[in-house]
Amino acid sequence: MTVEVVDNLVSDKPAAIVENAGGTSRILLVCEHAGCLLPSSIGSLGLDLADMASHIAWDPGAAELARELSKRLDACLILQRYSRLVFDCNRSLEAVDAIVEESDNIFIPGNSALSVDERLGRYELVYQPFYQVVSSTVTARINAGTPPVIVTIHSFTPVYKGQRRELELGILHDADSRLADSLLPLAETDGGYIVARNQPYSAEDGATHTLATHGVENGLLNVMFEVRNDLLSDKLSVERWAQRLEQLLSVALGNVHEQMRGN
Amino acid sequence: MTVEVVDNLVSDKPAAIVENAGGTSRILLVCEHAGCLLPSSIGSLGLDLADMASHIAWDPGAAELARELSKRLDACLILQRYSRLVFDCNRSLEAVDAIVEESDNIFIPGNSALSVDERLGRYELVYQPFYQVVSSTVTARINAGTPPVIVTIHSFTPVYKGQRRELELGILHDADSRLADSLLPLAETDGGYIVARNQPYSAEDGATHTLATHGVENGLLNVMFEVRNDLLSDKLSVERWAQRLEQLLSVALGNVHEQMRGN
Numbered sequence: 291m292t293v294e295v296v297d298n299l300v301s302d303k304p305a306a307i308v309e310n311a312g313g314t315s316r317i318l319l320v321c322e323h324a325g326c327l328l329p330s331s332i333g334s335l336g337l338d339l340a341d342m343a344s345h346i347a348w349d350p351g352a353a354e355l356a357r358e359l360s361k362r363l364d365a366c367l368i369l370q371r372y373s374r375l376v377f378d379c380n381r382s383l384e385a386v387d388a389i390v391e392e393s394d395n396i397f398i399p400g401n402s403a404l405s406v407d408e409r410l411g412r413y414e415l416v417y418q419p420f421y422q423v424v425s426s427t428v429t430a431r432i433n434a435g436t437p438p439v440i441v442t443i444h445s446f447t448p449v450y451k452g453q454r455r456e457l458e459l460g461i462l463h464d465a466d467s468r469l470a471d472s473l474l475p476l477a478e479t480d481g482g483y484i485v486a487r488n489q490p491y492s493a494e495d496g497a498t499h500t501l502a503t504h505g506v507e508n509g510l511l512n513v514m515f516e517v518r519n520d521l522l523s524d525k526l527s528v529e530r531w532a533q534r535l536e537q538l539l540s541v542a543l544g545n546v547h548e549q550m551r552g553n
Numbered sequence: 554m555t556v557e558v559v560d561n562l563v564s565d566k567p568a569a570i571v572e573n574a575g576g577t578s579r580i581l582l583v584c585e586h587a588g589c590l591l592p593s594s595i596g597s598l599g600l601d602l603a604d605m606a607s608h609i610a611w612d613p614g615a616a617e618l619a620r621e622l623s624k625r626l627d628a629c630l631i632l633q634r635y636s637r638l639v640f641d642c643n644r645s646l647e648a649v650d651a652i653v654e655e656s657d658n659i660f661i662p663g664n665s666a667l668s669v670d671e672r673l674g675r676y677e678l679v680y681q682p683f684y685q686v687v688s689s690t691v692t693a694r695i696n697a698g699t700p701p702v703i704v705t706i707h708s709f710t711p712v713y714k715g716q717r718r719e720l721e722l723g724i725l726h727d728a729d730s731r732l733a734d735s736l737l738p739l740a741e742t743d744g745g746y747i748v749a750r751n752q753p754y755s756a757e758d759g760a761t762h763t764l765a766t767h768g769v770e771n772g773l774l775n776v777m778f779e780v781r782n783d784l785l786s787d788k789l790s791v792e793r794w795a796q797r798l799e800q801l802l803s804v805a806l807g808n809v810h811e812q813m814r815g816n
Contacts (some may be wrong), residue, residue: 294634295588298561325558326602339589340613340786343606350603371557523603 296334299342301327303417305379305416306423307369309357315365315538318431318438320424320500321356322379323349323445325371329415331548335375345447346393347373351522356443358532363539366426375401376491377412379420380442380499387496388413394451421503428504439469439543440505440512445519446490458483459534460490460516464498466506469513472549480534486531490516512545559597562605564590568642568679569686570618570632578628580802581694581701583687583763584619585642586612586708588634593677598638598663609656610636614785619706621795627801628704633683638664641766642683642706643762649678650759653654657714670741684766691767702732702806703775708751708782715778721746722797723753723779727761729769732776735805735812743797753779774809 307324326348328334341347354368357405360367370379381388385446389409391401431438448455461477463470472489477485491497496513505512522528570587589611591597604610616632623630633642638661644651647811652672653662694701710720724740726733733750754760761777768775778798785791 294566295562295590298564303557327561328559331561338613339602339606343602344659364681461685 295339296328296342299326299328300330300333301371302330303327303371303411305370305372305420307482308367308423308427309365309367311366311427312368312486313360313364316436316543317363317365317441318427319356319360319363319365319367320440320442320504321349321352321367321369321444322420322442322500323374324353324356326373327371328373329376329412330378331415332400332412335373335376335401337396341396342373342424344397345445345519346396347375349374349445350519352443352445352518352519353527354525354528355445355517355522355531355535358528359443359535362532366427368420370416371472372416377416379417380444380532381411381496382499382503383413383417385496385499388417394447410430424500424504428508428510432508437510440501440510441539442500442512442514444514444516445522446516448488448518448520456484456491457486457489458518458521459485460488460514461485461500462488462492462501462514462516464493464501464506464512466512468546469511469542470475472546473538474514476538476541480538483534490524496532502531511543556683558602559591559605560599561726562589562591562636563593563596564634565593566590566634568633568635568636568683571684571690572626572630572632573623574625574629576627576629578626579699579702579806580626580628580704581690582619582623582626582628582630582708583703583705583767584612584615584630584632584675585683585705585763586637587616587619587632589636590634591636592639592675593652593676595639595663595675598636598661598677600638600659600661600663605636607630607656608708608782609661610638612637612708613782614780614791615706615708615782617788617791618780618785618798619709621791622706622798625799631683631687633679640679641678643707644759644760645766646676646680647671648759648762651680657710659740670797682790687763687767691771691773693769700771700773703773704802705763705775705777707779708785709779711781711783713753718753718781719747720749720752721781721784723749723751724748724762724776725751725755725761725777725779727769727775729762730777731809732774732805736776736801739801739804741802746797774806
């Protein structure tokens with residue numbers, strides 16, 4: 291609102307950014323809520339900068355964590371830069387919460403009473419270009435005989451609807467829980483942080499859309515990480531989490547591959 | 554930092570915006586910390602969007618309050634749109650805190666170890682153009698025989714260095730306290746909010762630079778309002794504060810003018 295500050299988040303850039311495309315790791319990192327830009331055809335949603343900087347508009351810290359992990363693993367990373375309030379790229383077109391009128395008690399004026407055409411317009415502007423980039427990257431790797439492991443990186447707010455959350459790391463899965471099953475006992479014995487399966491969100495909340503669409507659908511190993519965003523507020527903390535996730539993934543993937551060979 | 558979101562705050566717009574230039578009120582409203590843009594020659598200061606959206610970078614809610622007050626009073630309003638972290642337009646060039654390396658425990662990488670030339674460059678880019686607009690507006694009005702009353706609008710953070718602040722309205726003055734002296738007893742008997750003289754900042758903190766420069770220097774009545782920014786988080790609250798300040802100013806100015814005629 292104030293002066294024209296939120297207008298400066300308005301952009302015409304493509305939704306997806308691909309980084310380290312030639313990375314040697316089998317892991318393909320995806321960060322659906324990496325940015326909080328607003329497409330110029332839509333403009334401000336009637337929110338102020340504090341709202342646009344908050345977890346309702348994107349996953350603060352997730353892009354930093356994904357980039358650090360990409361570097362450590364030498365893994366390709368696909369980031370999506372528009373605000374989840376425009377269209378949540380981790381939801382299907384049909385999902386009622388792909389475009390929300392309210393989030394964490396904040397009313398979003400620009401999302402009120404949208405027509406079917408407006409919803410479809412946002413889907414085509416943000417979701418589809420991002421989907422195409424992820425999908426074509428996955429397909430190319432499958433065709434090359436190096437099917438990727440899909441790992442999505444998210445952050446969650448420490449206080450939701452007034453309730454403080456103790457959880458620090460969520461490990462989420464959809465129908466195929468192989469990688470999550472392998473990660474969880476490792477994370478639990480890792481110590482030093484609070485971890486849980488399918489918390490603070492789960493497949494039932496629609497939070498595993500990317501995993502289902504690009505992972506399960508293609509028979510690929512996949513998992514979603516949710517790190518509490520107050521633990522990603524500085525470079526050192528981000529590095530620590532990237533190191534943890536790198537180690538967890540390396541050991542867990544080794545174990546899963548061993549089990550698969552054993553079967 | 555994340556993706557290129559903070560880069561979107563980078564701008565080449567002029568520092569000052571004048572609104573309602575033909576307003577009939579004697580009051581001239583000034584809002585030095587109305588925006589949090591970053592000049593393109595300087596770019597990101599190494600902060601993330603959450604920091605840029607916070608009170609360290611600007612006065613959230615102050616522009617909304619000033620605009621609502623401008624409408625109610627039919628008063629000219631001058632807003633300054635660059636972040637106070639680039640150069641604090643409510644400080645002199647000589648003030649050590651015109652450019653801060655740290656604010657509310659946040660280190661500002663882009664403000665570290667600046668040369669004299671860099672400091673001067675920022676002064677010329679942000680302070681001077683803003684100063685010129687305020688100064689020429691004041692001079693034009695004095696020359697027209699309608700000397701303005703300078704009223705600056707600020708907001709302050711509810712939590713500073715971990716301490717919660719109970720104060721809701723600060724009424725600040727520099728060497729000439731005529732208007733503040735008239736406002737304070739009215740505000741104290743108004744009820745419904747906590748008010749104090751020269752809190753949470755004062756002339757000793759250098760916070761009355763604009764008042765001194767454009768008000769005291771020209772013998773003009775002047776005052777600075779500081780409203781706690783969590784009380785300016787929605788339109789209705791902003792309207793309530795604008796209504797309060799409008800009424801306080803109308804009565805207080807009437808009383809001061811009566812006293813001046815009486816002397």
